[in-house]
Amino acid sequence: MKHERRGQGLSLPMLLRRSLLHRRSRTLAELVSLTVSAAVATALLTLYASLDLKLHHQFRAFGANIVITSQNAGQPLPPDALAIALQAAGPDSRVVPFAYAIAQMQDGSSIVVAGTDLTGARATDSWWQVSHWPENNQATPVQVLTGVRAAKALGAERFSLTYNGKSVPLQTAGTVRTGDAEDSRIYLPLDAFESWTGVTPTTLEVQAAGSTRQIQAVLERLRLALPGSNVQAVHQLVEAEANVVSRTRSLMLSSLVLILLTVAICVLATLTASVLERRRDFAVMKALGATQRHVGLLFLLEAFVLAMVGLLCGYVLGCGIAYLIGEWNFHTAIFPVWRIAPQVALLNLLVAVLAAAIPLRILRHLEPATLLRGE
Amino acid sequence: MSVAATRPETIIELRDATREYRGHAGTVRALDSISLSVSRGEWLAIMGPSGSGKSTLVNLLGCLDRVDAGSVRIAGKDINTLSRKELDQFRAETVGFIFQQFHLIPYLSALENIMLAQYFHSMTDRKEAMAALERVGLGDRAGHLPSELSGGEQQRVCIARALINQPPVLLADEPTGNLDAANQQIVTGLLRSLNQLGHTILMVTHDPEMAQMADRIVELHHGRIVAEREASLAPHTS
Known part of the structure; x- marks a missing residue:
């Protein structure tokens, strides 16, 4: 106006x-x-x-969404596979190595032992129900994470396992419950595992961050960087994530x-x-x-x-x-x-x-x- | 002989003015070929029962509506030829409204209600608005809200508002309909003095006594003028 x-x-x-x-x-x-x-x-x-x-x-709490294994099942990955995967996956992703061996308990029965980067596993597999994570990788005896079923079979916190005739004393720092195979395993720090068994990682679990498209890009980069390995997406998780987001x-x-x-x-x-x-x-x-x-x-x-x-x-x-x-x-x-x-x-x-x-x-x-x- | 015929200047002239409303039930002819002349300075009373076309006539005379047929000339202008904007401006300059229900804006003081008419007309002038309020004897009530004023006081504010832009035509719709006897007298006196000062007053009323204050009375029925006569109490000076 x-x-x-x-x-x-x-x-x-x-x-x-x-x-x-x-x-x-x-x-x-x-x-x-x-x-x-x-x-x-x-x-x-x-x-x-x-x-x-x-x-x-x-969704990152549900664990890895990409798994890298050797093309020949059970065979170890190349020694530089972890470094290559870390570089190819990018700084926002996590890569955790896993090596497996079957050891004998004192009563002669077999048990699966796994060597891994426990810090990485803790971040990647945050859905695991863990009573206490091993914190000292240099301790003697070696501090391990024991599956709840394995702990029951062992019956004691301190125990020894034998692999290829070589025994090591171990101590349970905490137990893990997932309702799956992890409940029957014993997880050791990768260094201690390798020096005991001489077995190197056969699996890399990758937790790629970002949208479905970004995960797909990481997958492609990993396939290009590790041509001799199987690089597979955990489809259920990736698809579920894409569906839920959409x-x-x-x-x-x-x-x-x-x-x-x-x-x-x-x-x-x-x-x-x-x-x-x-x-x-x-x-x-x-x-x-x-x-x-x-x-x-x-x-x-x-x-x-x-x-x-x-x-x-x-x-x-x-x-x-x-x-x-x-x-x-x-x-x-x-x-x-x-x-x-x-x-x-x-x-x-x-x-x-x-x-x-x-x-x-x-x-x-x-x-x-x-x-x-x-x- | 018509009183209007003796007056020198015609300020309002309706020629065969017809206004129809179309509704679900068909077309209703609210005004049916009405012809009416009002001279400058004349006081005209318009009477008639409900539904006789008084509201429609008020609409036309107040430049709030247009005819479907015929013409309405006010102060020399055919209002049917004016654009909507021109009509709004013409209304603000030509017609002052005095309502039965006063219709003051409830959140503005008496003075501000008068200034509102200035605001829509051109520009506000507090001194001028105050003088108008004093003219109707309410200088001491300038800051009061309508809810703090009596009915008679509200009607006087309404009259001051109608006069503030010095319009040549005052359209008073049952101006004393809501007032007690004492306030009726005050308002009637104000209207008479305004008429004596030269204002043309068009007054719609049901009250035969009030109508007798006018120079002339026209009666409407079914949209037609059925009677037109001089009022008996009017102090004719022509």
Whole structure:
């Protein structure tokens, strides 16, 4: 509105302020609706943006997603295979070597022993239920991780095993339970295993980070770097991860659209009620010479101011909700993603504009004379 | 002889003005070929039962609507030829509204309600608005909200608001319909003095006594003027 002001007169901001403050409860209802809209958009978009990372982080807990073995089953991998694999897999991936041998217990029965990088295994196989990880690789006797079934068969924490006539004293530092073959094995530090058995790793377990496409790229690099080895993806895990990520993303987008539509309907109802309540005020303004543009602008500015305040409150609230959802579901904090702020602002404005469309139509069709005559 | 015929200048002229509304039940002719002239400075009372077309006539005279057939000329302009924007501006400059229900904006003070009319007309002027408020005897109530004013006081604010842009035509719709006897007298006195100052007043009323204050009375029925006569109490000066 282009009118000049003389002295201390009326201004558009003053009209807006008075109007919003006068209708406190209605203003609050509109503000709450628009805050909810912004909070939902912020929370879901923040989660959406962080979803890949968090879900891949979750899937990493399920262990390796690529396994490298020799082309001849049971044969050792080349001595430099670990170094090559580490380089090819990239800095975000983990590579853990495993060497296996069958040793004899004191009663003559056989048991599988495995040599590995226990620190790497601890990080890669974080889903293993371990009572206590061996911490001192140099201790004598050698500290080992014993499967729960193996521990039962051994019957003591300190014991000796024999391989090719060579005995070594070992001590159980902790037990491992997986419900699978690991429960019947004994895990030693790789150095101690190699010096005892002379057997080198036959398997490399790779935990590649990133999306399905990134894992596929790591797989290709490993195949190129180790042409004489079998490089296989753990398909169930990779496919499950891809499916879960894709479905969760779709679910979140659908939820976002549905929730925003619901909120838009709420805002629409509130704004429509707001116009209907004040149709006589608007009719008076029209009778006093206000153009359709004046009245529409006044109403739209009210909606805009509330949308902006709602956006600020909702953004803060939405970041808090995303943080809590991250803590509760992924056990890791999800921090604000600043790049989604324009999208949230756009969505909130879209909700406000959509919700204001019908009230604006009502305003356009107001008939001042009829309304002001109380008919 | 018509009173209007003796007056020199016609400010409002309706020629075969027809307004129809189309609805589900068919077309309703709210005004049916009405012809009416109002002279500058005249006080015209419009009477008639509900559904007689008074609201439609108020719409047309207040530049809030247009005719389907015929013409409406106000202050020399055919309002059917004006664009929507021009009509809004013309209304702000030409017609001052006085409503039965006062219709003050509830969150603005008495003074600000008057300034609102200035705001939509051109620019606000606090001094001028204050002077208008003082003219209706409410200088000491400038900062009060409508809810803090009596019905009579609200109607006086409404009159001050209608006058602030000095429109040549005042459209008063049942101006004393919601007032007690004492306030009726005050408002009637204000209208009379405004008329004596040269304002043309078009007043819709159900009250025959109030109608007698006017120069002339027209009666509507089923969208047609069924009677037109001079009022008996009018202090004619022509």
